[in-house]
Amino acid sequence: MLLTSDPVHAFVDYPAVEVPSAASGPLAGLTFAVKDLYDVAGYPTGGGHPLVRQQSGIKTASAPAVQMLLDAGARFVGKTHTDEFAYSMNGENFHYGTPINVRAPGRIPGGSSSGSAAATSAGLVDFALGSDTGGSVRAPASYNGLIGLRPTFGRIDISSVMPLAETFDVVGWFARDMDTFARVGDVLLGDDVAGPPLTRFIVGDDIHALLLGELEEAAVRSASPRIAAHLQPAGAVIVSEDGLAAWRMIFRTMQAYEAWQANGAWITANNPTFGPGVRERFEWASRVTVEDYEAAAVRRRHVRERITGLLGDDTILAIPTTPGIAPLRGLDGDTLESYRNRALSMLCTAGLAGLPQISLPLAEHDGCPLGVSLVAPHGRDRALIDLARRIMAG
Template identity: 55%
Template sequence: MPLHDPAHAFVPYPDVPVRSAPTGPLADLRFGVKDLFDVAGYPTGGGSPIVLAMSGIKTHTAPTVQKLLDAGARFAGKTVTDELAFSMNGNNAHFGAPINGAARDRITGGSSSGSASAVSSGLCDFALGTDTGGSVRAPANHCGLYGLRPTHGRVSLEGALDLAPSLDTCGWFARDAGTFARVADVLLGADALPLPATPRLLWPTDLWAMLEAPVKEALDGAAERVQSLLGKASPVEVALESWDAMYWNFRYLQGRESWLTDGPLIERHAPPLGPGVAERFAWSRDVTDDQVNAARAFRVAFRTQLAELLGTDGVLLMPTMPDIAPRRDAADDSLEDYRNRAIRMLCVAGLSGFPQLSMPLAQRGGAPLGISLLGPAGTDRSLIALAEGMAR
């Protein structure tokens, strides 16, 4: 890991050498690994003192990390994550708040906070994160990075700590589209059913209607740029029933699974959980079977609806987040309000399991602002190819 970490992005573990291939497609790149993934020679802390204390030193490296090492990428260190990966703010009550390299007075976003911080601060070339409810897309938006939530299950999470397995995905960050695509070639390979070179671009009016006017204006230029290359987007609506229904059904699924994952540890050891995290787990404990069963049926219906809307060639052009990153000194209730607004946007990919790529194509008030492409299941590499074309 870096001898000097001005962004507080890396967990300060003792430096243990991690072997990578001497040559390969990523041999000139250094990468960070969110501290949910096992790396031989290191503990896996999950942003939690109790998980860290129980971890021990791992003897095997997670397959996704090993793929990158085998492609020649060099390990830069394990990056800070929000506590138990159940936050979107990038402020860990036990391990601190990594610095947003693109807007130092604003939060990085979480829970892949350290990975986004390390890349945006130039401490490594790319970094692995995970995305359950938005933990790659939110930091990508906030820190001016490319970030992908892949098709659910496409990138292995073996050897990584769970939060909500039916929603958890492994993504990554890079500052430029070219580097991002090189990593994609290693982790994704080719799409089984790629998008056409000029897909059918769709404009989800109900998503764009969530934005306040200054945010919409800030994204207008990026949206026009995408349409100048891919064609004018046709208006559609994506929500099933209502955005409240989308929000709550996502929350019920995430809540039940996160409690099944971490509830036993919390009940046995009563660890002191940080602000927001404690309240979310307490809420999750009380999600009912009826709520979960209804949410599972809702997810199936929504996934079917979105698949029919997209077909094999449709791509949504959508905002990534409601706005630029909140300030680091924002009040807790303000951050929670922002998080709840964000989930209404982020849950489209979460409930469907479809890939969403956030691109750093706009800014507002001197801070980055992302815009996203969301495609059918399995079109991850095609979305990245579209971003490469825009960057060129």
């Protein structure tokens, strides 16, 4: 870490190594942190686990996404904590502890991009890289009062980043303000797919129904006028005709199979100690068969067709990001797993369909932030960010 202090326990305790960046560029003057899944020249890649860190060795080149930011003039200041192998949404790492959520004291930061979210929310950096497989940027953005994007799948090069599930993993990032967020997007995203202006929005009633209660629902609905000031309301829909629990199982099955393909051989050879939750998920992943995976992949294609049909080329899906504000720290495993299942049922849509979803800090409950998300058609990430900028401006 290249900062003088880390009051929110966001950073991994690596020795301070300067990473060269361009003297000028569109991100000059901005500082950033990087989730410890990404290779950064001069640092190990620890993946949230001490044994991975021990075996990593020092990387000689940075991941392409990191290098693009350095070449644009941003200054790297450190690597941030992640859940083990990124296989959690909580941010409570068994080995390294839990970063502090300054926007929701006593509550989890969310994971797996916990350190990046905590560092950004606390003002230690201007922006930070995370990654999103099942919600690992969107959920922490919601919990920490940040802007966070899951881009269109494949939009940003994710090579030299520890994989979790290869058909879901994407590069994502956090910022506190839309100007900074958009500047980073201009560097990372390239050109949008051609399409008409985004002019309409629909509301996902079944996703809203997964909110924890009426107060959370009221908080999220309070953001509707700000969205409606820039988009024409086009009614409410049932997003999943099969039920969101069924979609969650498609995601969980495919994620688990891919996670075991990526990490199973190492786990079998090293017999590492995993924390609660991560241990059980990898045990389950080891039992998912190729037949299970292929059957889920067929159902996933139907999900993509459904969402693509709902959005067309000019419509946004407006939904809550998470079931509620950040859960309290230290909840028992069953309570947290139940919440995780509810959250995954809300978050799985964009991942299954490969579509961009941005979480915006538009709502609040009990003094804590609660994100509202916009899902856009394929490849319209920069149009989505521009829309978000206008909504955030009022």
